[in-house]
Amino acid sequence: MRCLVIAHRGASGTHPENTIAAFRRAVDVGAGMIELDVQLTRDRHVVVIHDATLDRTTDGRGPVSAVTLAELRRLDAGGWFAPGFAGERVPTLAEVLAAVPVPVNVELKPARDDDGLERCALGEVEEAGAIGRVVFSSFAAAALERLRAEAPSADVAVLWEHDPVPHAILLAERVNARALHLRKDAATPAALSAARAAGLAVRVWTVNAQADFDRLVAAGADGVFTDFPERFLHNAPAGAARAGTPPRTDLD
Ligand code: G3P
Ligand code: MG
Numbered sequence: 001m002r003c004l005v006i007a008h009r010g011a012s013g014t015h016p017e018n019t020i021a022a023f024r025r026a027v028d029v030g031a032g033m034i035e036l037d038v039q040l041t042r043d044r045h046v047v048v049i050h051d052a053t054l055d056r057t058t059d060g061r062g063p064v065s066a067v068t069l070a071e072l073r074r075l076d077a078g079g080w081f082a083p084g085f086a087g088e089r090v091p092t093l094a095e096v097l098a099a100v101p102v103p104v105n106v107e108l109k110p111a112r113d114d115d116g117l118e119r120c121a122l123g124e125v126e127e128a129g130a131i132g133r134v135v136f137s138s139f140a141a142a143a144l145e146r147l148r149a150e151a152p153s154a155d156v157a158v159l160w161e162h163d164p165v166p167h168a169i170l171l172a173e174r175v176n177a178r179a180l181h182l183r184k185d186a187a188t189p190a191a192l193s194a195a196r197a198a199g200l201a202v203r204v205w206t207v208n209a210q211a212d213f214d215r216l217v218a219a220g221a222d223g224v225f226t227d228f229p230e231r232f233l234h235n236a237p238a239g240a241a242r243a244g245t246p247p248r249t250d251l252d
Helices: 020-029 069-073 093-099 117-127 141-150 165-174 189-197 210-219
Strands: 004-008 033-040 046-048 104-108 134-138 155-160 179-183 201-205 223-226
Touching: 004 020, 004 201, 020 033, 020 093, 033 093, 033 117, 046 093, 046 117, 093 104, 093 117, 104 117, 104 141, 117 134, 117 141, 134 141, 141 155, 141 165, 155 165, 165 179, 165 189, 179 189, 189 201, 210 223
Parallel strands: 004 033, 004 223, 033 104, 104 134, 134 155, 155 179, 179 201, 201 223
Antiparallel strands: 033 046
């Protein structure tokens, strides 16, 4: 069975995560899907950034939810990773959907319960004509429930970390999800069989080591999220990183 290789925050092992550079690289190496994280700015634009604060991945400080899009656009989102990436920006969801033609997993990271993120993200995806190539996921069950109420046919996945996987399957049934996105330590053969019996695809994060990849393919995983998509694809062009890119240890 073919295992979908999903670029986690783009090709984030070799490029600054959640930037257009990381997403373009993922497409260039042949990733079948990209994963990205979305949040709302203070003026309610849907932007692509992982942490709740700007500090780690930009030259700004403080909560993402405290800045306007205009303020965010002035920040550098590449120089922290390597000098050659200085000038990369925090993109909007609309910009990413316009820049990459492949399927996209939009992970909703609401700053607080019911901040309206899922409604805004759904609006951006529909406006871009991309609803047919987007999978929405979230750790926030309430966000998935609200999304389902707004969009009966949207492709939804339950994102799951530690708790017993049968609970994830129950939630998936409640929100009519098509897949579970499981943390790799939760992706046991028993969990995969239970998900399969419930008619759910299983995609596993974050898989950077060949041994983990091989184990998960053998267990029947439908997809893996990886920071290094080129490791599990065979058409990756040379020159994965720009000069000055630091070696990066595997992250969860
Ligand atoms: O969507 C899979 C994975 O991205 C979830 O964890 O923290 O990397 O967003 P995180
Ligand atoms: Mg994510």
